[in-house]
Amino acid sequence: MLLFYQILVLLALIIFLAIQLANLLELRPLPPGGPGGGKVSVLVPARNEERSIARCVQSLLMQDYPDFEVIVLDDASTDATLSILQALEAESCGRLRVLRGAVLPEGWHGKSWACRQLAEKASGEMLLFTDADTFHRPQALRRAVTALQEGRGDMLSITPRQELGSFFEHLVVPLVYVILMSYLPLRLVRTLRNPAFCFANGQFILFRREFYWKVNGHEAVRDALVEDVWLCMAVKKAGGRVLSFNGTDALSCRMYRNFREVWEGFSKNVFAGLGSSIPGLAAFVLFTAAFHLAPWGFLLYALFVGASGPALVLLPLLQLAVALSGRVLVARRFDQPTALTLLDPLARGLLLAIALNSLREARWGGGALWKGRRYRFS
Numbered sequence: 001m002l003l004f005y006q007i008l009v010l011l012a013l014i015i016f017l018a019i020q021l022a023n024l025l026e027l028r029p030l031p032p033g034g035p036g037g038g039k040v041s042v043l044v045p046a047r048n049e050e051r052s053i054a055r056c057v058q059s060l061l062m063q064d065y066p067d068f069e070v071i072v073l074d075d076a077s078t079d080a081t082l083s084i085l086q087a088l089e090a091e092s093c094g095r096l097r098v099l100r101g102a103v104l105p106e107g108w109h110g111k112s113w114a115c116r117q118l119a120e121k122a123s124g125e126m127l128l129f130t131d132a133d134t135f136h137r138p139q140a141l142r143r144a145v146t147a148l149q150e151g152r153g154d155m156l157s158i159t160p161r162q163e164l165g166s167f168f169e170h171l172v173v174p175l176v177y178v179i180l181m182s183y184l185p186l187r188l189v190r191t192l193r194n195p196a197f198c199f200a201n202g203q204f205i206l207f208r209r210e211f212y213w214k215v216n217g218h219e220a221v222r223d224a225l226v227e228d229v230w231l232c233m234a235v236k237k238a239g240g241r242v243l244s245f246n247g248t249d250a251l252s253c254r255m256y257r258n259f260r261e262v263w264e265g266f267s268k269n270v271f272a273g274l275g276s277s278i279p280g281l282a283a284f285v286l287f288t289a290a291f292h293l294a295p296w297g298f299l300l301y302a303l304f305v306g307a308s309g310p311a312l313v314l315l316p317l318l319q320l321a322v323a324l325s326g327r328v329l330v331a332r333r334f335d336q337p338t339a340l341t342l343l344d345p346l347a348r349g350l351l352l353a354i355a356l357n358s359l360r361e362a363r364w365g366g367g368a369l370w371k372g373r374r375y376r377f378s
Contacts, residue, residue, distance in 0.1 A: 033142030041124030045114030047075035154240035158247030202228030225272035271358035295319035
């Protein structure tokens with residue numbers, strides 16, 4: 001029975017590796033920038049972003065795109081975000097507009113409400129929603145517009161390079177791309193209209209203006225914590241075309257800076273990302289344990305307890321070789337350190353703890369706390 005289970009695990013890991021390889025081919029880099037194609041409104045919601053907002057806005061103002069505006073909305077920040085933005089606005093010679101957000105209405109989450117207000121003030125033919133903790137290279141906007149136009153897309157999202165500082169950032173944040181590249185065939189996101197196949201990264205989403213309003217924009221996802229994926233679903237339901245590109249050479253992002261932020265940030269998103277479904281979260285926990293933690297257990301058993309045949313020694317080694325090969329390939333593609341892939345069991349174990357905490361907060365803790373707000377799960 002143990003031998004059969006180990007063979008099953010090996011076959012599953014080979015399938016995951018095949019999906020990773022296909023996705024690495026599918027997720028192409030952004031094309032070189034073209035001449036441009038209409039005005040772009042660059043829209044940035046900001047709440048308590050004093051550590052990163054200046055760098056973000058300055059990088060946006062340095063874009064080499066011929067026609068764009070930058071609008072930032074301060075979403076009731078309690079730190080120095082607004083004063084930093086006002087100083088930048090005064091120095092920008094009219095290239096930057098700073099808005100103060102209205103009171104959060106009932107039934108809305110903060111980011112979607114901020115993005116909705118930004119969209120209403122935008123004048124561009126295309127709308128770029130990007131986070132305040134991002135950094136954009138000068139050609140990022142030009143290249144993204146070229147990709148949207150050449151791909152005849154209605155919505156475009158890119159994967160940035162994730163900046164990693166603390167140990168726990170290095171440990172957990174790379175799993176975002178590992179999980180994405182292992183389980184979701186990205187070609188189906190592009191080629192099928194079925195909204196079950198969706199991917200988007202809210203750190204950078206470019207819309208054709210008319211299609212954004214066709215799906216009712218962020219109002220359509222006003223109560224969704226992972227609004228980016230739900231926006232993708234709305235676009236596909238409306239018959240739109242969704243494009244994804246590797247943008248690690250155009251955009252970077254520092255999501256979190258310490259263990260507490262990693263814990264709270266992922267606790268806010270994991271359960272919501274699984275559809276706020278207890279069966280879905282249970283399946284994720286069991287799946288991770290059965291296929292990603294079990295090989296390490298098999299190896300420890302073979303080394304310290306003793307195995308009844310050479311197959312029970314070689315199979316765990318093959319499983320780990322396949323699994324770690326996939327992790328290394330993903331790390332290299334997204335400009336992440338490869339050495340820490342050896343800590344995969346620790347990373348996945350911590351992710352499972354975060355997933356269970358996400359469930360606890362959603363069902364018995366009154367919702368997740370992030371940047372001074374309590375986020376309840378729909």
